[in-house]
Amino acid sequence: MSQFNRDEIEFVDIRTVVGRDSDLFAMPEAAVKILQLSERDEVNIEILSKLISRDPALAGRLLKISNSVSFGLSQRVTNIHKAVMVMGMTAVKCLVLSTAIFDPFKLSKELRIDIKGFYGNIISVATTCRKLAETSDYKNPGDAFTCGLLYEIGMLFLMQNYPVEYKTVLDRAMISGDLPGEEKKAFGIPHTEVGRLIAMKWRLPEDFVSAIGNHHSFGYRDSQQLDDIMRLAVALSLDYSVGPEIDLEEKIAKISSISARLNINNAQLDEITVTTISETLEFARALNIDIGDYDTVLSRANQEIFKTYMSIQKLFKERQELTRNILDEERQRGILEAKQVAISTLSHYINNAAMVIFGQSQVSRMMISNKSNEEVVASLPRMLDLIDDSVRKIVAVLEEISDMNMLDDVEYFDQSKIINIDDRIRERLAKISDVKPDESPVELRPSIK
Structure with a gap:
């Protein structure tokens, strides 16, 4: 309908x-007349039946559908x-x-989509709608089924x-x-809104x-309730639809939330x-739509299961990586906190x-003023x-400060974020003065006589 430029899509309102x-x-004449007749406030069933019967193909399909398990009639x-x-x-019209x-x-063929898979997905959604409607005690499971058949009318129209144009939209969506x-960008509204407008134009129920x-x-x-039945059926059905895949976490969250609202448990979903x-x-088969044989459909299902498995595996790896990053960040925070505690402890040592x-300087001055030279000389060794x-302690502390950026292998005190500074300083002092690590430290308080 519109002129197409491969670089730019001409906007269509x-x-x-x-x-x-x-x-x-562009429906057959019989279908158009049936729709026109069905839109009247009072519909003559006899006239409608005769109109449908004039189209043998349409009449045959309608009988097959009405007797199929999918529609669920008791007779x-x-x-x-x-x-x-x-x-x-409503059901006949749909x-x-x-x-x-x-x-x-x-x-x-320009679309390059799996047409069998696409139609199969729509019918699968309709079938799932009916089953969900029955399980959630919806007033009319048949209506849920027929509504499900039309859920992608917006996309089909495009x-x-x-x-x-739509092929280009799909290509761009696979990237974005x-x-x-x-x-x-191309049509002004998404396909869901297109479907809503078409459903309103056809005067379908609200x-x-x-x-x-x-x-x-x-x-x-x-x-x-019908909104949730449709949403859940779409989320549950195998993703043969077109466009980018739905995020697995989003899909799981949607299924969980909607099934809870419908009061449907996991066993029932299975x-x-x-x-x-x-x-x-x-x-x-009732609609004469080729979606493949049982093996083909099962193969698609297996492919979808494999894609889901790969998505879960990818999600698991992402979770592992996230956990590692969180642990690394936590360790970095722990190291920073340990440094702050260590600096405070080292400052205490230096002080x-x-x-x-x-103190020894003050004692020396006092002794020089008040004591004899012999007494001063006698006190010098201890002072x-x-x-x-004290100088050795300061040297040990300075060495410890120089190693503060190498805390990855540091042993923390009693499973806390506190570095065992006392033992580390004692070990450094042992190296400086040949004092054994298990010996008691020298008394720090000065002795004034």
């Missing part, structure tokens, strides 16, 4: 396009009139829409009508990791419109996911040694020993 165009998906449907009566107008838009030939952001428009959001405590593949295949030297001992 999708909001205006959806509001202006009457036939958004077998043998004619269109009964199908319309049993399924209800199924007509889904059969009309699920056309792989409308998706250009793919079918703007394939080249932000598909909604890239969609806004809860359908909300669920389709909010299927990627996290939701909140008071979310509508049961739902295990039984989804076979029902997805059955419904795809004591200086006071001894100062000099005290001064020598």
